[in-house]
Amino acid sequence: MQSSLIGKIEKAKRYAEEPERVAISDFTAEFRGENDSHILGLSGGKWHCNCHFFTQWGECVHIMTLQRLLGKMLPQVDSGKSI
Numbered sequence: 488m489q490s491s492l493i494g495k496i497e498k499a500k501r502y503a504e505e506p507e508r509v510a511i512s513d514f515t516a517e518f519r520g521e522n523d524s525h526i527l528g529l530s531g532g533k534w535h536c537n538c539h540f541f542t543q544w545g546e547c548v549h550i551m552t553l554q555r556l557l558g559k560m561l562p563q564v565d566s567g568k569s570i
């Protein structure tokens with residue numbers, strides 16, 4: 488393998504331990520829940536999910552899970568309650 492590529496791989500390993508370097512903006516994800524799959528994501532600074540609970544409460548377990556998984560990589564946004 489080229490030495491320059493090896494250097495990049497080493498750098499990527501180091502960067503991967505510093506998630507605060509990454510700021511995720513818009514994305515969509517499929518979440519496989521216990522009973523059903525849901526589509527959720529972040530768009531224009533607002534969360535959305537197609538589950539029933541989110542429709543009622545503007546918050547749901549799928550979004551809470553993504554927030555835990557992505558942590559520092561997420562921008563500080565409100566939970567989408569204004570939707």
Ligand SMILES: [Zn+2]
Pocket residue numbers: 525527536537538539540541546547548549550
């Ligand atoms: Zn949901």
